[in-house]
Amino acid sequence: MWQASSHVIDGQTSNFIQGGFYGNNGDVHTVNWGATDCGYGMAQVTDGMCLQACKKADGTSDTPMAADKQRAIAVDYAANIAAGLQMLQDKWIQLKNVGMTVNDGDPKYLENWWFALWAYNSGYHPQGEDATGMFGLGWTNNPLNTNYKPGRNVFMSDPNDAKTPGLWSYPERVIGWAAYGLTRWDYVAKTYSKAFAPASWPSTAKAAQPDFKTFCALDKNQCDSSKTPACQRSDFKCWWHYPATWINPCSTTCGTERLTYSSTAAEPPRTVPNEDMGTCTSPLPASAVIVDDVPASAPPALGCPDSKNWTHQGSLSFKFGSKVQGTTTVYPSKIDFHQIGAGFGGHFWYAHTQTENTYPDQAVTGTWSPGMSMGKWTRVLVHLPAYGAHTQQAHYTVKLGSTTVAHRYIPTRIEKNAWVSLGVFDFTSTTQQPSVTLSNYTKDGTGVEDVAWDAAAFVPLAAKPKNFVVQLGDSYSSGEGAGPYLPGTDIGYGSNSWNACRRSTNSWIRKTTLRGTSETIGTVADRPSDSTLDYHSVACSGAFTNNIDPEGLGGFAYGQDGQFHEVGQLQSGFLDDNTTLVTLTVGGNDAGFAETIKKCEQIFTCPTLAEMNAKIDAIKGNLVTVLKDIHSKAKYAKIALMGYPNLFEPNASCAGVGPMGQTQGITDLLNSAGNHMTAVQKQAVAEAAAAGSPVSFIDLNLRFDGHRICAGSQEAINGIVGAQEGPGDFPCQINTVCVSRESFHPKSLGTTLYATELTSKQP
Numbered sequence: 001m002w003q004a005s006s007h008v009i010d011g012q013t014s015n016f017i018q019g020g021f022y023g024n025n026g027d028v029h030t031v032n033w034g035a036t037d038c039g040y041g042m043a044q045v046t047d048g049m050c051l052q053a054c055k056k057a058d059g060t061s062d063t064p065m066a067a068d069k070q071r072a073i074a075v076d077y078a079a080n081i082a083a084g085l086q087m088l089q090d091k092w093i094q095l096k097n098v099g100m101t102v103n104d105g106d107p108k109y110l111e112n113w114w115f116a117l118w119a120y121n122s123g124y125h126p127q128g129e130d131a132t133g134m135f136g137l138g139w140t141n142n143p144l145n146t147n148y149k150p151g152r153n154v155f156m157s158d159p160n161d162a163k164t165p166g167l168w169s170y171p172e173r174v175i176g177w178a179a180y181g182l183t184r185w186d187y188v189a190k191t192y193s194k195a196f197a198p199a200s201w202p203s204t205a206k207a208a209q210p211d212f213k214t215f216c217a218l219d220k221n222q223c224d225s226s227k228t229p230a231c232q233r234s235d236f237k238c239w240w241h242y243p244a245t246w247i248n249p250c251s252t253t254c255g256t257e258r259l260t261y262s263s264t265a266a267e268p269p270r271t272v273p274n275e276d277m278g279t280c281t282s283p284l285p286a287s288a289v290i291v292d293d294v295p296a297s298a299p300p301a302l303g304c305p306d307s308k309n310w311t312h313q314g315s316l317s318f319k320f321g322s323k324v325q326g327t328t329t330v331y332p333s334k335i336d337f338h339q340i341g342a343g344f345g346g347h348f349w350y351a352h353t354q355t356e357n358t359y360p361d362q363a364v365t366g367t368w369s370p371g372m373s374m375g376k377w378t379r380v381l382v383h384l385p386a387y388g389a390h391t392q393q394a395h396y397t398v399k400l401g402s403t404t405v406a407h408r409y410i411p412t413r414i415e416k417n418a419w420v421s422l423g424v425f426d427f428t429s430t431t432q433q434p435s436v437t438l439s440n441y442t443k444d445g446t447g448v449e450d451v452a453w454d455a456a457a458f459v460p461l462a463a464k465p466k467n468f469v470v471q472l473g474d475s476y477s478s479g480e481g482a483g484p485y486l487p488g489t490d491i492g493y494g495s496n497s498w499n500a501c502r503r504s505t506n507s508w509i510r511k512t513t514l515r516g517t518s519e520t521i522g523t524v525a526d527r528p529s530d531s532t533l534d535y536h537s538v539a540c541s542g543a544f545t546n547n548i549d550p551e552g553l554g555g556f557a558y559g560q561d562g563q564f565h566e567v568g569q570l571q572s573g574f575l576d577d578n579t580t581l582v583t584l585t586v587g588g589n590d591a592g593f594a595e596t597i598k599k600c601e602q603i604f605t606c607p608t609l610a611e612m613n614a615k616i617d618a619i620k621g622n623l624v625t626v627l628k629d630i631h632s633k634a635k636y637a638k639i640a641l642m643g644y645p646n647l648f649e650p651n652a653s654c655a656g657v658g659p660m661g662q663t664q665g666i667t668d669l670l671n672s673a674g675n676h677m678t679a680v681q682k683q684a685v686a687e688a689a690a691a692g693s694p695v696s697f698i699d700l701n702l703r704f705d706g707h708r709i710c711a712g713s714q715e716a717i718n719g720i721v722g723a724q725e726g727p728g729d730f731p732c733q734i735n736t737v738c739v740s741r742e743s744f745h746p747k748s749l750g751t752t753l754y755a756t757e758l759t760s761k762q763p
Contacts, residue, residue, distance in 0.1 A: 007388075009187045010195070013341030016041055016074050022335050028447075029323070029361055031330035040074045043084025049073065060129070078267075084120075091119040098127075100136075101243045109254035110178055110199055111208050111247055114171045121170035125239055136221070136241030141169040143212040144223065144230040148172075154209045156180035172209060179205030179255060201255040208255060210246040278342040278385065279417045280304035282457075285529040289313050289458040291368040292345045304346050312345075314371035316453060321363035332361040336447075343385030343417065348454035350388045353445035362447075367437045368456035374427035376460040379528055380436055381419045384412050389452035392488075392499055392565035393444065396422055397437040401429060407573040411566055412452065413497060414487035419457065423574065424465055424534040427458070434458070444558045444565050448496065461531035466580075468637075469521060469535045471509040472548055472569045472630070473584035474562070476644060476754075477539035479504025481718045481745025483725070490728040499564045500728035500741060501540035508642075508746075508754030509537060509583055515762060520755075536574040540566065541741055544589045545622040552629045553622055562589065570633055579634035583758065585642045586626060587681060590619040596673070597647075597744055600666050612673040616680050623684035624691075631693035638763035639695035641685055642754065645704035646674040647717055647744055654710035667710070696763045703757045707749065716750035718742050 008014040020037025024030045038049045048065035064070070072079040092107065095115045102112045118141045127135040139145060149167040155176025156162065162182060165173050181198040185191075201208070216223035216230055221238045223230050231238035247253050261268070282290060291314040321333035337351050351364040380398060389412040398406040408422045427434045440451040471477055479485070482504045489501040510522030517524070517532065525535040542562030546553035550568035558565050566572075575582065588594075592615050600606040623641075630639055648667035678699060685697040707716035721740040723732045732738035746754065 007338050008340050008342075009387075010184065015338050022332075024332075024335060028335050029332050029359070031325065031332055031335070041080035041084075042077060043080050043087075045073050045080060045083050045087065047087060060123070060126075088113070088116055088120050091124070092116040094124060095119060098241065099243060100241060103245050103247050103250045103254070106250060108256060109250045110175060110256065111254045112250065114175070114210070114244075117171040117174050118169075127241075130237065130239075132235075132237065134221075134237040134239045136239035137215075139231055139236045139238050141171060142215050142223075142231075142238065142240065143169055143172070143210070144216050144225060145169065146229050150212075154179065154206050156182070157206065159183055175205070175208050175255075178257075179208060197258050197260050199255045200258050202252060205255060207247055207253050210244065214244055214246055215240045277417075278304075278346045278348075279344055280308060280346065282308075282310040282344075283528075284310070284381070284419065284457055285459060287460055287529070289370045289372070289374070289460075290455055291316060291370055291457070292347075292455045293343075293349055293366075293453050294345070294347050298347070308345075314369050316366055316368050316456075318349075318453075319363075319365045319367075321359075321361045323361040333364050336362065337364055340385070340388050342388070343452070344383040344455040348383075348385050348388060348452050350450045350452040351440045352447045353391050353440055353442040353449045353451055354447060355445040356441040356443070358445070363439065363441060364451075365437060365439045366453040367435050369433060369435045370458045371433070373430050373433050374458055374460055375430045376428060376462075377424055377464045377531070378427040378434070379424045379459040379461060379534070380422045381457045381459065381528060382422060382436070382438075383417070383419050383454040383456070384414055385452055385454050386415060386417050388450050389413060389454075390450040390497065391442055391445075392449075392497075393442045393567045394451055395439055395442060397439075398422060398425055399435045399437070400425055400427070401432045406576065409567045409572045411488050411499060411501075413491065413499070415491075416487055418487075419528065421528065421534075421536070423536065424461065424468070424578075426464070426578075427460075443567060449565075459528055461529070463531050464578075465530075465532050465534050466516075467514050467533045467535075468578045469509070469514070469533065469581045469583070470574045470579055470634070470637075471507070471535075471537040471539050471583050473539040473586050473642075474543040474589055475502070475539075475541035475741070475745055476585040476588070477507065477509070477583070477642070478502055478537070478541045479507030479510075479539075479751055480541040481721070481742040482506035482748045482751045483742070485726060485728075490726040493724075493728055493731055496559070496565075498559070498728065499566070500542065500561070500726075501564060501566065502726070502728060502741065503537055503539060504751070506748045506751050507537065507539070508751040508758065509535075509539075511752055511755035512758045512762070513755075514581075514759075534578070536572075538566070538569045538572045538574065539584070540564070540569070542589060543569070543586070545586055545619065545626050548584070548586060549626045549629050552625045570629060575630065575633035575637070577634070577636060579637040581640070581762070582630050582634055582637050583640045583642060584630075585644065587616075587619050587623055587677065588644055590622060591616045591677060593673075593677075597670065598739070600670060606666060606669060609669055609672055612669075613676045616673065616677050620680050620684045620687075623681065624687045627684065627688035627693050627695050628691060631688070631695070637694070639693060640758065640763055641681060641695060641697050642758065643678050643681055643697065643699045643701070644674060645700040645708065645717070645750075646671040647709050649706075649708045649710040694763070696761075698757055698761050700754060700757055703753045704750070707753060709744075714749075716747055716753055718745055718747055720744075 023032035023035030039046045050064050054062050073083045100115050102114045118137045122138045122140040125135050155168040155172045178199040182195045184195045186193045213225040216225045221240050222232045223238045290310050292312040293316045296312040320331045322329050322331045339349050354362045392411040393409050394412045396408045436456050480502050485502045489503045492498040512521050521535050524530050524533045546556050547563045548569040550556050556563050682697050685695050688695050707714050709717050709719050721742040723730045723738040723740040725740040725742050729741050
C-alpha cells in the first residue's frame with residue numbers, strides 16, 4: 001500500500017499524501033490558498049478537513065471535523081482508509097435514496113459502486129441546489145468528458161496505463177486498479193510483483209466498464225454523444241441523476257472483493273530493505289555533541305529505542321525562500337520540502353537543488369547549532385542518509401566566529417547511512433557558538449537532485465591536529481585501478497548522476513605514513529575522535545588541470561568526465577591556512593596520455609615521439625598555475641607533485657597487454673614519452689618553487705623498477721582491463737573494444753609503492 005508520498009520506497013514513511021495543499025496546480029512558484037484541495041492520504045479524504053468552514057467538491061458547505069480526527073485521518077493510514085470507506089458508504093446510501101442505482105443494485109458487486117465512486121470524487125449536486133434545475137452527478141467524471149482519451153481500454157488492462165491515470169475517469173480508475181492490480185518493484189525481494197491482490201471476476205473485467213454513452217441523453221442531461229464536446233451546455237452542467245444498467249445479471253459477470261487481511265488480522269510488519277533503513281546508534285565518541293534534525297521530543301518514525309547511546313542537543317532551524325503575492329507573503333519553497341523516516345535517528349528532511357540566485361523563492365537553508373560554545377578544536381561531521389541525498393556539491397558553511405566562515409563542498413550520494421567529516425575547525429572561542437549551514441543552492445541545480453538535512457555532530461578534540469592533509473589530482477591520485485571505490489564515486493554511467501572519480505580505499509595517500517607517526521593516514525582518518533590528523537581527498541579519475549583549478553584555468557563543464565558534477569577541486573574549501581601537506585598527480589590527461597595509449601595499444605597507430613612530446617610541453621604552463629594557486633589557497637602547506645612511473649618494463653614485448661600483444665618498439669616509445677613527462681613536471685615544479693611555492697617533485701620511476709607491465713607476478717600496473725569494472729566505469733558496448741578505466745593504472749601493489757616513496761621523501 002502507498003502509505004506516504006511518491007518520494008519514498010514502499011514501506012518507508014514520509015510526508016502524508018496531501019492533494020493540492022498549496023492550491024498551486026503543479027506550479028512550485030505559486031501558493032493559492034483559495035484553490036486548496038485538502039484531500040488527505042490514500043483515500044484522499046476532503047470532507048471535514050478544512051480548518052474552518054469551506055466548500056465541498058460539489059459546492060455545498062463543509063463543516064470541519066474535530067482536530068484529533070483530522071490529525072488521525074492525515075497521518076494514520078488505517079484511520080484514513082476507515083474514513084474513506086465511511087464516506088463511500090454514505091455516498092452509496094445518498095444515491096440509493098434518490099433512486100440512483102447501478103445494475104441490480106447489490107453492493108457486493110464492485111461495478112455497482114460506480115455512482116458512489118463518482119460522487120466520492122466530485123460530489124453529488126442535490127435537487128434544488130442549481131437555479132437552472134439541473135441536479136445529479138457532475139460532468140467531471142462522465143466518460144464522455146473530453147478530458148479522457150476516446151476509445152480507451154479498461155484502465156490497467158495494459159500495465160502502462162499506470163503512467164497516465166488522468167486519461168480515465170475516477171470510477172474507471174478505481175475499478176481498473178481493483179481488476180488488474182499494480183505491478184511494482186519489491187524492494188525486499190528485488191523483483192517486480194503485484195502490489196496487492198486484484199479482485200475476483202468470473203471471466204474478464206472488461207465488461208466492468210460501461211459504454212461511454214451510458215450517461216448521456218439529450219432528454220435527460222442535455223448530452224449528445226454524436227458531438228464533441230458531448231455536453232451541450234455552456235456551463236457543462238450535464239449532470240446525471242438516473243439509474244443505469246450495463247451488466248445483467250451481475251451474478252455471472254460482475255467482480256467481487258478479495259480480502260488479503262481479515263478484520264481481526266494484526267497489522268502487517270513493515271518490510272524495508274536493511275540498506276534503506278535508518279540507524280539509531282551513534283558510532284561517534286561519547287564527547288560528540290549530536291544535533292539531530294528533529295527535537296528529542298519528536299517520536300522517531302523508525303522506532304528507535306528510548307535508551308539510545310546518544311542524546312540530541314542543540315537545534316536545526318530552517319529559513320524558507322518567500323515571495324509577495326499581492327499583499328501577502330507566501331513561502332513557495334515549502335512546496336518542495338519533504339521528510340523521510342530514515343537516516344540517523346529515523347528522520348531527515350530534503351529538498352531539490354536550485355541554481356544560486358535563479359529562484360529565490362525556492363531557497364531552503366538549514367542551520368545546525370550545538371547550542372553552546374565548544375572551546376576546543378572540533379571535528380564537524382554530517383550524517384548522510386542511504387537515499388534522499390544526491391547532489392555532488394552540497395555546500396556547507398561553517399561559522400567559526402561572529403564574521404568568520406569556512407566553506408565545504410562534498411558529494412552526498414554515498415547510498416548508505418554514514419557520517420562524513422567536513423573537517424577540523426577552530427572552535428576554541430568560549431564566547432562564540434559555532435554552527436553549520438546547508439542550502440539547497442548548488443552551482444548546477446536543476447530541481448532534480450536531492451539535498452538532505454539529517455544530523456550533524458561536533459566532536460571536540462584534545463588539541464589542534466598536527467597534520468592537515470589534502471589530496472588533489474587525477475586517477476593516479478584517486479586510486480583508479482586499485483579498488484574498491486568509495487560509495488558515490490563509482491555510480492551512474494550514462495546518467496545525470498554519473499560520478500567516476502573512483503576514490504579508492506587503497507589509494508596511495510591512505511597508505512602513506514606521515515613523518516613522526518606510526519600509522520597510515522587511512523587508519524588514522526577513519527577515527528573521528530583522533531586529534532592528530534585532518535585528511536580529505538577530492539582527487540578524481542579523469543581530471544585535467546582545469547578540473548583541479550577552474551578559477552585559474554577555466555574551461556570546464558559539469559557532467560564531463562573528470563569533473564562530473566563535483567565542484568572544482570580547489571573550490572571544495574578543504575585547502576586553507578591550516579593545511580600542512582597537499583599531494584597530487586596531474587598532467588597526464590592534459591597531455592592526452594589516455595588517447596595516445598588507446599591508439600598505440602588497441603589499433604597500433606601511435607603518434608610519433610615528437611608529437612607526444614609537443615603535447616607534453618604544452619601543459620607546463622597549466623602545471624605551474626595549478627601549483628601556484630594551491631599555494632595561494634594553502635599558504636603554509638608543503639606541496640608534493642608525484643610523478644607518473646613509466647608503464648612498461650624495458651624492452652618489454654609481453655603478450656596479452658593489447659589485443660595482439662605488444663612490440664618492443666611501442667613500449668619503448670611510450671616509456672620515452674613518460675620520461676619527457678617527468679622532465680616537464682620537474683621544470684614546472686622548479687618554476688613554481690622559484691615563484692615562492694613550497695613545492696617538491698617526487699619521481700616514481702626507480703621505485704617501480706621491476707614492477708611495471710610485463711614484470712610477471714611482480715607487476716604493479718594494470719595492462720588492459722576489460723570493462724565494465726563498476727557502475728561508473730565505461731560499459732562494454734557491441735562492436736567496441738571493452739576497455740575499463742582501470743587499464744594502465746596502478747594496482748594495489750602500485751599504490752603501495754607510491755605510498756612507500758611518499759613516506760620516505762615527503763617534504
